[in-house]
Amino acid sequence: MKHLALAVGAALAVSTAAVASPALASSRAATTPGAVYLGYKSTGVEVTTQQGGLSRLTVGGGNFVGQFAAAPGGGKVAWIDGKSRLHVKSASGDKVIAQNAAYGGPCLTPAWSADGKRIAYVVKGTADAGTVALVGSGGGRPVTAGKTLGVCHLAWSADGKTLAGYAGDTDGVYLLNTVSHVSTRVPGIKLANHVDGLSPNGDRVVVNTISPSDPGGDGSWPLAYTPSLYETKTGKKITIPVKGTLIGARFLYDGTLVVRVKGRSFNTWVVLDPDTYKVSQRVPEIKEARNLGLLGVMG
Template sequence: MKHRLPLATVSAAVLLAPLAASASADAASAATAVPATAHATAPAGTSARPLTGVAVYARYDRGYAVTRYTPAKGFTRLGVAPDTAQFSASPDGEKVAWVTAGGQVQVAAGAKPTTIAKGAPAGIPCLTPVWSPDSTKIAFPSRGTADALPVVIVNARGTGKRVAGSTTGTCHLAWSANGRYLAGYAGTTEGVFRLDLTTGRSVKVKGVKLSNHVQSLSPDGRRVVVRTLSPREPGGDGAWPTWYRPTIIDTATGAQVPIPVSGRLVGALYLPDGRLVVRVAGATHNTLVVLSASGKRLQRLAEPAAARTQALLHVVR
């Protein structure tokens, strides 16, 4: 199938696919931001606080620029991943990690980057690092010759490097909030795999034949947010998508989990407490709809207008 692109065949020529229609500079973004407003509160008996709209976005700006948005304050640049699409932001919205052209894993927090590890495959856009739920560690695929690559975990300061296991699903890794599972899609787009960090065992997720994006895992690792593909859809070059049509799959049964939100859905992700944030496209700005673990609508937030064509990486709080 022509849309499948094995990792070994990806060339440097397709590395830097810009985020489609990425827009203005940080100052202009802050000026046009629409403050996030809550329209509901968390139900009685829960400890989850309503979200305030603090989130992390990315756009292409001579490299992938990662910024943190705070209502009433605007955008703060966390870092720019130079000449690489292999990047990720920490869940706390404070730091960025990326893989350089030389296979170094670097971390930045708005300042000069620090190299914390070496040996990552470079020049393959989908092989992104991922931060641990507590933003203290980074996992990344290591170099290898087999379809299943070793996954290395290292502290954000560069200590404690170890191999956690091997998996075929090394593209766009997501880490569950309980710390136990990593999930990613295969470089050929032929399925999603979940790696158990306790046992080191990797299992192909039922119910996903083709996929080119993994965004998030539920806190217990049972549900995964992905972008599925039909046999005729192109797989793309593996760069992080500006938007995608989210599908939620139960990894134990392979069943698709309904998303009870109307409109054109352009993203979704789980929060550490089990709430689901669904991104809905709008003409002037997108809207974030917050659902409880049972699917009850809890809240609606207006995203900043300047983020409408940017990738949503995390909702911080």
């Protein structure tokens, strides 16, 4: 069976953004690095940035349906309102930077580039394949990156050349080359309802795969999920050599994979070497984040 993540009008035109994770200052750091988290509130979504202390931004209200993405270093949130306008919100204010963004559900969210200078978003439309546009985080004229069936939970590689997302009906994961504008399906992944990150050159992807009997969900940012790692060219599934209950995983900009493991009092980040995928470090997460979703890790 197929799982419908979100229907927009008469056709699927869906997207969510996965925020790429900034590199740790050192993958062997002795203390917990900074991070960006999410939590759901009655008024919308609260994005918490941990960098020294904790700072929070809330987006929502009205008919907001959860279309947002946090900037890689925290402190800013891109979000889409009910009038199909793309905003960037910070502590200093809220600015509309683009019009005509796809709107209609939590899947339809923007994605930040690794350097925080550009934002990708799906353009409003009715085609099965969504058009993805790129715009400067401060505004400007959008440019088209291409069309793809995989517009859900877009993840952007650190080199800026690849966007990955799963199909709106959860049937497969697709890559969009931002240079050639060509979209291709990742082999080996049948059903998935979350894409959480790409390796720096786009050769590996972190996803949440599902079985035909599992619910597809509505495309909201998950607070926790079971991560799977695949090679995007061959479709080979790579074993994540971490014990315990895995509740997430994120690529850093140097290719390091940080795996989030559930704990009773606090969660733990298990850091895998980018070359060998062996465990190089275990980092305790702050207790305040135990029940929050992880959007990004930073040094």
